[in-house]
Amino acid sequence: MPSKPAPIKKAAKKEPAKKEEKAPEPAPEVAPAPAEGEAAPAEAAPAEGEAPAAPPAEEPKAPTPPPADAAPTDEAAAPVAADQPATDAALPATEETPAAPAEAPVDAAAPATEETSAATKAPADAAAPVAEETPAAAAEAPADAEAAEAPAPEEPKPPTPPPPPPKEPTSVPLDLFVEDKNDTSVTIIWSQPETVGPSGLDGYTIEVCKDGTEDWKAVNEDLQKSCRYVIKNQTTGDRLKIRVVAVNAGGRSPPVTLPEAVLVKEVADRPKVRLPRFLRQRYVAQVGAKINLTIPFTGKPKPVVTWTKNGQPLDTKRVNIRSTDRDSILFIRASERDDSGVYEMCVKVDDFEDKASLILQIVELPGPPASVKIVDTWGFNVALEWTPPTDNGNTEITGYTIQKADKKTGDWFTVLEHYHRLNATISDLIMGNTYKFRVFSENKCGISNDATVAKEEAKITKTGIEYKPPEYKEHDFTEPPKFTTSLNDRATTVGYSTKLLCSVRGCPKPKVTWMKNQMIIGDDPKFRQICVQGICSLEIRKPGNFDGGVYSCKAKNDHGEATVSCKLEVKQPAVADADKK
Structure with missing residues (x-):
């Protein structure tokens, strides 16, 4: 028994090496919990070769070591202490080993525990309960189990890239x-x-098959990038089922299929005749003119075009019809009056149709009036009447032209033109002459080629006429004098002649009198008075210092008088200072 503490000291020497290897790994915070609660049993436990010390050292290897698992470990450690109380020699080593987990990671004690467990494989009964409660007890298992579990803590060291996502369509x-x-x-x-x-x-695949079959075939060799495709070279009348599949690295997507089969046939578009504006009214042309009218239309597929005239089929010998996909042409090489009428164009697509009508009017010169007669003759005047022509040229009559001719010369002269009434009075005829009259009809094309001549002749007879010259009343031109131009104030210098001017009118001729300061000048040789055709002048010859004042001109006749005045100022000449000295 005393020989067991030696491996513990050896394990303690190897703790620094294990600390360096395990330093990067974080220590679980739950590892010290069993050490605090079980400090006393751990000191009494070294009797069986540190079997109780192994669980605290291996607890960090467990993924989630529950604190409650320490209870069975204590129970297992207690019998060992009871069976072998004489383990005082191992007590100092046990006190040092718990101190290391408090300062360093708990994983540092793991290698020492593994070595001790290898040296003390005999007491398997003491290690068995620990292995049941904590995963760290697996270190006391056979060597093959240790070799299999030893790389497990070192796997998180290298950064492992995430697995590539699965490729899905x-x-x-x-x-x-x-x-x-x-x-x-x-x-x-x-x-x-x-x-x-x-x-x-990557793109799309377009597949088709005939209705009633499931033989799907792709119509595009390369993947279609855009979301629009034209399926070409199909047979008219076929019914096709169409579907589209999206393709990418994961494969084909589920297809989207048209709900109904498509009939390969041009879409019917309602037909519409686009009648030009100038054809919406009556189209008028002269006889012999070439008619070439183009009427556009729309419709899909190509509409069927038909023409009628007055509700009857056209005479193809007279009228040619040429139709294209967009318009129809009505062509007449040389029009005649019989070509006039209402032409109707009809375009039809399936059950839809549209119609348009145009009125063609072929006109020519009208015929002459049906009859012309002289109704009355008096003085120098003749009254005529006539009737409209029987042939108006297929258009309305716009007027008449009336001409007269002297029987002596036979020359015709136009008296009235563009005349709208059916009767007229011809005046200013020459007395003693005999006249003939004729009338022309007129329409849009012009004047009729022929005229209708009145059967009667109009003779202007001589009658006794007494000439009475008109009485002229002489105009009264008398009027009182009136100055049309008045006198203006003047200024002159001593020794320099000056002239005053004014103008007057009146009937009879007024008498003009000049006055100075209300005094009549008379025949004073210093003054010269002239009055010619209403222009009155007064010349003052070399005026002196006393010739200044107010001058007046008075005009008087039997019907009144008028006076105008002005002021004349006579100044001294400027004398130089040298002359004064």
């Missing part, structure tokens, strides 16, 4: 429907899957 594509179709192709569109996954999406 995408979810099913969404919203598959037919965008368009015609006689040989079907266009489909869809939306990408809701879940694509980490491996991404």
